[in-house]
Amino acid sequence: QKEVEQDPGPLSVPEGAIVSLNCTYSNSAFQYFMWYRQYSRKGPELLMYTYSSGNKEDGRFTAQVDKSSKYISLFIRDSQPSDSATYLCAMSEGNTPLVFGKGTRLSVIA
Amino acid sequence: ETGVTQSPTHLIKTRGQQVTLRCSSQSGHNTVSWYQQALGQGPQFIFQYYREEENGRGNFPPRFSGLQFPNYSSELNVNALELDDSALYLCASSQSTDRAEAFFGQGTRLTVV
Numbered sequence: 001q002k003e004v005e006q007d008p009g010p011l012s013v014p015e016g017a018i019v020s021l022n023c024t025y026s027n028s029a030f031q032y033f034m035w036y037r038q039y040s041r042k043g044p045e046l047l048m049y050t051y052s053s054g055n056k057e058d059g060r061f062t063a064q065v066d067k068s069s070k071y072i073s074l075f076i077r078d079s080q081p082s083d084s085a086t087y088l089c090a091m092s093e094g095n096t097p098l099v100f101g102k103g104t105r106l107s108v109i110a
Numbered sequence: 111e112t113g114v115t116q117s118p119t120h121l122i123k124t125r126g127q128q129v130t131l132r133c134s135s136q137s138g139h140n141t142v143s144w145y146q147q148a149l150g151q152g153p154q155f156i157f158q159y160y161r162e163e164e165n166g167r168g169n170f171p172p173r174f175s176g177l178q179f180p181n182y183s184s185e186l187n188v189n190a191l192e193l194d195d196s197a198l199y200l201c202a203s204s205q206s207t208d209r210a211e212a213f214f215g216q217g218t219r220l221t222v223v
Binding site: 004006008031032034036041042043044045046049088090092094095096097098099100101102103 | 114116143145150151152153154155158166168198200202207208210211212213214215216217219
């Protein structure tokens with residue numbers, strides 16, 4: 001079992017839909033959870049950063065962490081074609097390197 | 111505030127050659143990490159540099175080496191290139207070793223032929 005599992009998709013949704021992206025993990029020591037957006041042939045861009053369990057909202061984006069289930073989610077409301085990208089989850093114990101999922105490729109169709 | 115910059119953006123090398131990739135960290139950040147991202151995969155940790163010393167290494171052979179300079183910029187060197195080294199190489203900077211937030215550069219796409 002890999003440390004971080006993420007469905008690679010591809011996921012295709014119509015413009016305006018609510019998108020749900022998810023990762024599961026096996027290492028209970030992970031404390032920091034991040035979501036990155038990566039456009040084709042570009043570096044990952046940090047979208048959301050969460051410590052421990054709970055929710056965090058930033059504009060159209062909401063990140064949720066459920067440490068009891070070892071499950072994290074990213075919700076995108078009112079999705080736009082410009083949201084089309086690969087979304088990577090990443091986790092860390094704090095003073096350890098980031099461990100990434102494989103990424104989920106999202107297409108938002110106008 | 112300047113972001114993380116990497117050079118070059120693209121590079122083609124022949125198997126067996128050596129390559130050096132460069133990274134300038136974000137202003138105020140003293141920790142630099144390097145990741146390798148193969149096509150269709152998530153980034154894999156190569157190593158981290160803090161105060162000019164290697165501060166952790168992933169599962170990569172010794173032909174992957176690095177440096178950090180007093181201004182916190184960094185280099186990644188790969189010797190004896192293999193075809194499987196073809197990937198996007200990403201540099202990430204952080205405010206310190208215990209800050210998990212990492213900000214990435216645009217990457218260097220290395221193709222080994």
